[in-house]
Amino acid sequence: MRGLILSSSTLALWLTAAPLLSADTAQQSATMQAHTEHEEHSAHEHGVGSLSIAVTNQTIEIQLDSPAANVFGFEHEPSSEADQTTVAEISAKLQAGLDLFEFDQDAQCKLEKAELTTDSEHSEDQTDAKAHEHAAENETPTHRDITVNWLFSCEQPSALKTITPHLFSQFNGFEKLEVKWVTDQHASAKTLEQDEAITLAP
Numbered sequence: 001m002r003g004l005i006l007s008s009s010t011l012a013l014w015l016t017a018a019p020l021l022s023a024d025t026a027q028q029s030a031t032m033q034a035h036t037e038h039e040e041h042s043a044h045e046h047g048v049g050s051l052s053i054a055v056t057n058q059t060i061e062i063q064l065d066s067p068a069a070n071v072f073g074f075e076h077e078p079s080s081e082a083d084q085t086t087v088a089e090i091s092a093k094l095q096a097g098l099d100l101f102e103f104d105q106d107a108q109c110k111l112e113k114a115e116l117t118t119d120s121e122h123s124e125d126q127t128d129a130k131a132h133e134h135a136a137e138n139e140t141p142t143h144r145d146i147t148v149n150w151l152f153s154c155e156q157p158s159a160l161k162t163i164t165p166h167l168f169s170q171f172n173g174f175e176k177l178e179v180k181w182v183t184d185q186h187a188s189a190k191t192l193e194q195d196e197a198i199t200l201a202p
C-alpha cells in the first residue's frame with residue numbers, strides 16, 4: 001500500500017514540479033540551502049550529472065543535478081501507464097538513498113531524508129513561443145532536469161573515509177558524473193565514469 005501512496009504523490013510531483021517532501025524544506029540546513037540557491041545550471045547534457053557532497057560533523061548532504069533522462073530514461077510528460085509506472089518506481093529508488101550511496105560501515109550512516117524535484121520541461125528553443133506548441137506534439141525535443149537532495153546522518157563520523165556512489169549501476173543513463181566534495185578539512189573534485197569510491201581525505 002505504501003508503494004501506491006508514494007507513486008501517486010510522485011506523479012503529482014512530476015506534473016507540478018513541487019518539492020516532494022515540502023514539509024521538510026524549511027528545515028533544510030544552511031549548506032543544503034546554499035546548494036539550492038546558487039543552483040548552477042550546468043549545460044543539459046544527457047549522460048552527464050553532477051554530484052555535490054558536503055560532509056559536516058555528523059551529516060552528509062548529497063545533491064544530484066541531472067537531466068531527467070539519465071535516471072528515468074525519458075523527459076516527456078509521463079502520459080502512458082508504462083511511463084507513470086517508471087516515474088513511480090524510479091522516484092522511489094531515488095529516495096531509498098542507501099542503495100545509491102555506500103559509506104564505510106563503521107560510520108553507521110543512515111538516511112534522514114530525500115527530496116526530489118523536477119523542473120518544468122523546457123524546449124530547445126525557448127525564445128520561440130511556437131517551439132512549446134511543437135514540443136507538445138513531440139516535434140521539438142523537450143528537456144527536463146531533476147535535482148535530488150539526500151541527507152544522511154552518521155553515528156561514528158570519524159570512521160567515514162570514503163563514499164561510493166552507485167548511480168552508474170543503479171541507473172542506465174549515466175556516462176559521466178562530476179563529483180565535488182567538501183569536508184571540514186578538505187575540498188576536492190573528481191569526474192567518475194563508473195561506480196568508484198571517493199576518498200574524502202587526501
Ligand SMILES: [Zn+2]
Nearest residue numbers: 067075143144
Ligand atoms: Zn534532455
